[in-house]
Amino acid sequence: QLVESGGGSAQAEGSPRLSCNISGLTFSTVCMGWFRQAPGKEREGVAAIYTGGGYTYYADSVKGRFTISRDNMKNTLYLQMNSLKPEDTAMYYCSAEGPPYCLQALRVPESDYKYWGQGTQVTVS
Secondary structure, eight states: OEEEEOOEEEOTTOOOEEEEEEOSSOOTTOEEEEEEEOTTSOOEEEEEEETTTTEEEEOTTTTTTEEEEEETTTTEEEEEEOSOOGGGOEEEEEEESOSGGGTTTTTSOGGGSSEEOOOEEEEEO
């Protein structure tokens, strides 16, 4: 089970942090990610992390502004969002058990991730 939190209204240039509490999964060697979907647009990959080696991957639109991380002890995945822009407004979803070694993690179909959270809305004004 994946449960996101930390969304809400945020100001441009703000720095909220999204959390995804994960239960029932092994953190040691899985691909986990954050995706987002804005109204009228397709879901897009934002960031992914391969917990086996800590490798991270980012969409060009968020590179340098967002940071994905995980806390194995707390079974929690994070997305630190800095320098928010209005175009970051979207429903944000965390996902787990993605493609092996996170290959093409941000480009694979949604079905390549086994687990998804319900999403948390981020609205930037």
